[in-house]
Each structure stands twice: as structure tokens, then as C-alpha cells.
Amino acid sequence: MSISKGFFVDKVVTEAAQPDGALRRRLLGIGLGGAAVSLLPFLAGRAGATTPGTAPTDSAAATTTTSAPPKRPTDDDVSLLGFAQSVEIAAFRLYEQALANDGFDDNDRAVLATIHDAHQAYASSLSGFLGRQAPNEVNPVYDDVKSSFTGDRSSVLDAAYQLESTAVATHTDILKQLQGTDGAGLLASILIVEARHGTVIAYLNGSTDLDELLVDPEADALTPADA
Amino acid sequence: MNRNDISTERAHLGRRDLFRIGGFTVATAAVISACGEHDRGQVGRVGDVSTTSSLPDAKVTNVTLLRTSSSLQHSIINVYAQVVGNSELLDPKYNDLIQRYIDDHKEHATLFEDLTTKAGGTAWTCSNPKFDDVVVNPVMTRITKGSPATATSKAIPPSDDPRRDILNFANGLESWAGASYQSFVPLLSDPSLRSSSMTVGAREARHAALLAININPDRPGGLVNFTDAVNAEPAAPPTTTIAPTTTAQNIATPGSGGSKSEPAPPQTVIPTVTAIPSQFGSLAAIQIVVGAGDENGTRLKMNLETPSLNSFVYEFMEPSC
Numbered sequence: 001m002s003i004s005k006g007f008f009v010d011k012v013v014t015e016a017a018q019p020d021g022a023l024r025r026r027l028l029g030i031g032l033g034g035a036a037v038s039l040l041p042f043l044a045g046r047a048g049a050t051t052p053g054t055a056p057t058d059s060a061a062a063t064t065t066t067s068a069p070p071k072r073p074t075d076d077d078v079s080l081l082g083f084a085q086s087v088e089i090a091a092f093r094l095y096e097q098a099l100a101n102d103g104f105d106d107n108d109r110a111v112l113a114t115i116h117d118a119h120q121a122y123a124s125s126l127s128g129f130l131g132r133q134a135p136n137e138v139n140p141v142y143d144d145v146k147s148s149f150t151g152d153r154s155s156v157l158d159a160a161y162q163l164e165s166t167a168v169a170t171h172t173d174i175l176k177q178l179q180g181t182d183g184a185g186l187l188a189s190i191l192i193v194e195a196r197h198g199t200v201i202a203y204l205n206g207s208t209d210l211d212e213l214l215v216d217p218e219a220d221a222l223t224p225a226d227a
Numbered sequence: 228m229n230r231n232d233i234s235t236e237r238a239h240l241g242r243r244d245l246f247r248i249g250g251f252t253v254a255t256a257a258v259i260s261a262c263g264e265h266d267r268g269q270v271g272r273v274g275d276v277s278t279t280s281s282l283p284d285a286k287v288t289n290v291t292l293l294r295t296s297s298s299l300q301h302s303i304i305n306v307y308a309q310v311v312g313n314s315e316l317l318d319p320k321y322n323d324l325i326q327r328y329i330d331d332h333k334e335h336a337t338l339f340e341d342l343t344t345k346a347g348g349t350a351w352t353c354s355n356p357k358f359d360d361v362v363v364n365p366v367m368t369r370i371t372k373g374s375p376a377t378a379t380s381k382a383i384p385p386s387d388d389p390r391r392d393i394l395n396f397a398n399g400l401e402s403w404a405g406a407s408y409q410s411f412v413p414l415l416s417d418p419s420l421r422s423s424s425m426t427v428g429a430r431e432a433r434h435a436a437l438l439a440i441n442i443n444p445d446r447p448g449g450l451v452n453f454t455d456a457v458n459a460e461p462a463a464p465p466t467t468t469i470a471p472t473t474t475a476q477n478i479a480t481p482g483s484g485g486s487k488s489e490p491a492p493p494q495t496v497i498p499t500v501t502a503i504p505s506q507f508g509s510l511a512a513i514q515i516v517v518g519a520g521d522e523n524g525t526r527l528k529m530n531l532e533t534p535s536l537n538s539f540v541y542e543f544m545e546p547s548c
Contacts, residue, residue: 069416110447113459118506125507168429176422181413188412188425192405192508195429196436200450200502203440210327214433 073180082135083224085126090142092119094149103153122190157205164198165219173221283543290348294540298355300336335427353548357538369518369527383521392517399515401435403531410533436502451503492524
């Protein structure tokens with residue numbers, strides 16, 4: 001810095017008038033300000049809000065939280081859903097047997113064909129859901145009850161009624177074990193309509209008994225161990 | 228004052244000084260506020276402002292869903308309690324049926340209340356407040372009392388066929404309840420609760436199916452969805468009378484409203500019901516149409532939607548019944 005000219009000399013003197021002390025204060029000020037800014041997020045979190053007793057905080061700890069279940073099926077789910085599919089395949093094949101009968105009028109036939117198609121759609125949807133892991137097998141219940149689907153109208157409707165209730169019970173039982181929500185949702189959408197099938201079949205068969213029409217009690221569930 | 232003095236004063240109030248003062252102010256405020264009363268987890272506030280009350284913790288838990296489940300049962304029970312034994316609203320031949328439904332719903336409500344307690348929650352033994360406000364009360368009022376005149380519309384009389392409306396409403400309620408329990412399945416984290424939910428859902432679906440069989444005399448139209456029936460047997464479509472999907476019912480008789488020179492406008496078509504309406508359980512809104520039409524023939528249309536965030540019975544809610 002030149003000191004050869006008076007004006008600049010004055011300036012130098014002015015700056016020199018606040019030498020070490022001013023610098024210290026300045027550094028202190030900057031440091032304090034910086035510290036304050038850096039501490040703000042921390043302090044703000046616990047800063048002195050004066051709201052008394054209305055905190056939403058710790059009550060949450062007492063809340064039962066729902067841990068998110070898996071969406072996709074686990075390995076065990078795949079086996080269970082494969083079993084459900086086998087029941088559906090058996091069902092639509094049994095309705096094929098039933099529809100081969102001559103003892104039904106057009107009304108019966110329209111209802112049974114619709115229910116047959118529904119079971120076929122259920123088997124297809126489970127096949128699509130499981131992909132290459134779908135067993136595409138017929139459940140042994142087919143062999144067990146197929147003779148009941150070839151008799152007279154009333155006995156076929158009885159057998160169909162029993163089959164629908166068995167399917168509902170089986171799927172409800174499987175729901176107890178499924179972990180993945182996607183498979184559970186699909187199975188729920190199937191069994192809720194199969195429940196309606198039973199009521200319609202009971203009505204077709206001339207039932208006026210409320211327990212029978214509402215399928216109460218439900219049939220026993222099939223289990224993979226039975227297969 | 229000479230030039231040197233001015234220069235010195237400017238240096239004292241310079242930009243750096245302002246930063247320094249600002250930093251000190253912020254630091255002081257932070258320290259002061261940190262020293263005050265506070266609760267952990269609360270957002271800090273600097274300054275003197277009025278206190279705020281925080282919203283309750285609304286979490287969709289298993290307990291919330293179970294409380295909602297029992298609330299649906301109580302809402303339906305309350306509707307049936309208004310109509311059973313009332314021959315103006317319910318054909319006496321259905322009294323036994325509806326009484327059976329009431330018994331079933333009471334059983335289901337108890338089941339969900341027990342499950343709520345087992346899950347660590349407080350059982351909900353009242354109806355669903357949101358559903359009552361938005362659906363049950365408007366529907367029942369429109370059926371039984373109609374609607375008073377307003378500045379822009381004429382009064383609407385009570386239903387032209389209350390028995391028809393009550394059965395359709397009951398069918399809608401049962402279908403809606405079944406769909407609701409189906410909708411809870413992917414939300415419940417415990418598989419055994421999903422199974423319990425669907426045990427009840429299946430029963431509600433059967434309630435709805437039996438009502439549909441009684442409401443819609445067409446065969447097989449009252450039993451199965453017409454399109455599904457035709458698709459099932461494309462080579463031999465059903466020859467019996469099948470109700471088209473939009474059968475016009477209760478067309479207003481000429482002269483029943485409006486001026487003498489103008490025929491009454493047609494009343495809103497009431498959707499037909501079917502015992503097996505679809506192949507898979509649908510979660511779509513269920514539309515019901517009830518009551519007498521207004522001056523334009525428009526009846527009350529109501530969409531019954533499965534419960535969601537605005538109609539769940541959260542754990543913080545207190546019963547008012």
C-alpha cells in the first residue's frame with residue numbers, strides 16, 4: 001500500500017485505529033453468527049414451543065402400528081394358491097359334467113353355465129397370477145364327487161351347492177395362511193362371489209329354508225393334506 | 228468534522244457490522260428459545276403467537292379396520308331396526324328374513340368387537356358416523372319424508388313405493404358390506420383377520436343374493452348377470468325373459484304431477500338387482516336409487532362406496548351412541 005499520498009495515509013491510519021481488538025471482535029462476531037446458523041436446525045427441533053399438553057407425539061407410541069405385509073406371494077403362498085387353483089379346475093370340470101345332463105331347463109342351464117364360466121375364470125386368474133409356478137392340476141375332489149354331478153337335477157344341484165360351500169370354506173381357510181396381499185385380494189374377490197353361487201343354487205333347488213339359502217353352516221374346507 | 232472522522236464512522240457501521248449484529252441476534256434468539264419450556268418432538272416457534280392444538284394421530288391400523296368393521300354392522304342393524312315390523316316400509320312377508328339378517332349382523336358385530344379387543348384396541352359398538360350422515364340418514368329421510376321445498380325447488384313427497392326402496396336399499400347395504408370386507412383384505416396385516424373379515428363378507432354377499440332373488444322376479448335375470456349368461460352359452464342364449472340391465476320401473480303415471488297440459492316427466496330408472504352380478508367381487512361403487520322423483524322426475528341417487536380414509540373409525544375416535 002502506498003503511503004506517499006496524504007489521503008491514503010489517512011485511510012491507513014483509520015484502519016490501523018482498530019487493529020487487533022477490532023479484528024478479534026469481527027472474527028468473534030462471524031464465528032458466533034456461523035455457530036448460531038449451524039446450530040439452528042438442532043435448536044429449532046427442541047426449541048421452546050409453549051403449547052402445553054397437546055403434543056401428538058408420544059401417544060403414537062401406544063398405537064398399534066400395522067407392519068406392511070408383502071404384496072407378492074411367498075413360496076408358501078404359491079403352494080396354497082396352486083391348491084386353490086386345483087379346486088377351481090375341479091369345479092369347472094364338474095360343472096361340465098353337470099351341463100351334459102338333459103334334466104335342466106333353460107333357466108337352470110343359464111345359471112349353471114354362468115357359474116361354470118366363473119370357476120373357469122377363477123382358475124385362469126390364479127394361473128395368470130402364479131405364472132409358470134401354476135400347477136394347473138385337478139384337485140382329487142373331482143374324482144370324489146363327479147358321480148354326484150351326473151344324477152338327477154335335484155341331486156346335481158345338491159352336489160353343486162356342497163361344492164360351492166366347500167370352495168368358500170377352502171379359500172377362507174387359505175386366507176388365514178397367505179402372507180402376500182395380492183394373492184389374498186384375488187382369493188377374496190373369488191370367494192365372495194362363490195358365496196352367492198350357493199344361495200342361487202339352493203334357490204334353484206327349491207329351498208325355502210333360511211339356513212340352507214344362506215349356507216349356514218359352511219361345509220368343511222379342503223386342505224392340501226387331503227389331496 | 229473532518230474527512231477522517233467520517234471515514235471512521237462508516238467503517239464502524241459497515242456491512243460486516245450488520246452481519247455481526249444479525250448473527251448475534253439470531254444466536255441470542257435461538258439460545259433464549261432453547262432455554263424455554265418445550266416438549267420433545269415439537270416444532271419450535273420463536274416469538275409470541277397463540278398456541279395451536281395438533282390434529283389427532285390418524286393411522287390405519289388393524290384396530291382401525293376392525294372398529295370400522297363393527298361400525299358397518301351397527302349401521303345396518305340400525306336401518307333394519309327402523310323397518311322390521313313396519314308394514315309401510317317392509318312387506319310383512321320379509322319380517323323373518325330381515326330379523327334373521329339383524330341377528331346375523333349382531334353376531335358379526337360381536338365378532339369384530341372381540342377381535343378389536345384382542346388386537347389391543349377399544350371395541351366400537353356404535354354405527355359408522357360418516358356413513359350414517361352421508362348415506363343412511365339422507366336415504367331414509369328421502370324414503371319416509373321426502374324433501375321440503377327450497378327457494379329453488381319444490382317439495383318432494385315421500386317415496387311412491389317405500390317397500391321397493393327399502394328392499395333395494397337393503398340389497399345395496401348387504402352388497403356394500405360384503406365389498407367393504409373384501410376391500411379390507413389387502414389392508415389387514417394379520418392373515419387370520421383377513422380370513423375373519425371374509426367369513427363375514429361371504430355371509431353379507433349371501434344376504435344380498437337372497438334379497439336380489441326376491442326383488443327381481445326375472446329369470447335368469449334376477450339370478451345371474453345377463454351378459455355373463457349370454458357369454459356362458461353363446462350358442463344357445465337363454466330363452467326365458469331376461470331383464471335388460473336398465474329396466475324402466477315405476478314410470479310416473481300421466482297426470483300424477485306437473486300441470487294438466489303437460490305429462491309428468493319420467494322418473495329416474497331404478498337399477499335392477501341380480502343375485503350374481505359379476506364373476507369377481509367388485510369394489511366399485513354400488514348405486515342405489517330411491518324415493519319419489521322431484522319436479523324433473525329425478526329420484527335420489529346414492530353411491531355406496533367401500534370405507535376409506537374419511538369413514539374409517541380411527542383409534543382416537545370416541546363413540547357417541
